[in-house]
Amino acid sequence: MEQLEQAEVEHAPPGYHDDKDAVLKRLRRIEGQVRGLQRLVQEDQYCIDVLTQVAATTKSLQAVAMQLLEKHLDHCVREAMVAGGEVARDKVAEASQAIERLLRT
Numbered sequence: 001m002e003q004l005e006q007a008e009v010e011h012a013p014p015g016y017h018d019d020k021d022a023v024l025k026r027l028r029r030i031e032g033q034v035r036g037l038q039r040l041v042q043e044d045q046y047c048i049d050v051l052t053q054v055a056a057t058t059k060s061l062q063a064v065a066m067q068l069l070e071k072h073l074d075h076c077v078r079e080a081m082v083a084g085g086e087v088a089r090d091k092v093a094e095a096s097q098a099i100e101r102l103l104r105t
Helices: 002-010 017-042 046-083 086-102
Strands: none
Touching: 017 046, 046 086
């Protein structure tokens, strides 16, 4: 029974599935910010102006990461908790590792 529940959790659509278009829109906006950064460097703009835009781009990426993490916790981890057992332990450990990676950035 637990193997079936684990397979169901593993093959479920990602937590951001319902917001996929919004996530992609935000990522395209960030892609534009990165192209803008390249343009600033190409045009030999003032270092502080480039750094300001780097900070803005970093914050944008962090916001996407937080949105994805929230969806993962609300969808994937919550479903694993319902399944219980090893599935739940694995998903909690996976989420903890993801949070740790985000905090290192």
